[in-house]
Amino acid sequence: MKIVVDRDLCQGHASCEGEAPEVFSVSKKGDLTILQPEPPEALRRAAELAVKYCPTHALSIVEDDVEEVEEVEAAKAAKAAKAAKAVEEVQEGGGRVVTVEGED
Numbered sequence: 001m002k003i004v005v006d007r008d009l010c011q012g013h014a015s016c017e018g019e020a021p022e023v024f025s026v027s028k029k030g031d032l033t034i035l036q037p038e039p040p041e042a043l044r045r046a047a048e049l050a051v052k053y054c055p056t057h058a059l060s061i062v063e064d065d066v067e068e069v070e071e072v073e074a075a076k077a078a079k080a081a082k083a084a085k086a087v088e089e090v091q092e093g094g095g096r097v098v099t100v101e102g103e104d
């Protein structure tokens with residue numbers, strides 16, 4: 001997840017810092033600093049509350065790149081299909097399939 005702030009909307013209210021002090025810091029002048037632009041999952045709830053209670057709706061959360069996840073899933077599916085086809089070809093040829101477990 002990534003924290004995105006619309007600086008045009010932010011007015012330095014510091015509600016965000018109150019909800020998630022590990023993620024947001026607001027100076028006395030009202031300047032917002034995002035301490036952790038990509039906070040860990042452990043801070044998700046706090047970050048969501050900061051987004052929810054920002055009075056000017058300046059904050060939002062963008063989830064990690066969906067396309068990247070889809071590419072990884074597609075590559076895994078292609079690899080599995082290739083392996084299945086290889087097994088099929090070996091079996092058709094009367095060969096024996098030996099499975100070796102290992103890392104992806």
Ligand code: SF4
Pocket residue numbers: 005009010011012013014015016017024026032053054055056057058059
């Ligand atoms: S609560 Fe919203 S308006 Fe206030 S400092 Fe945080 S982001 Fe800016």
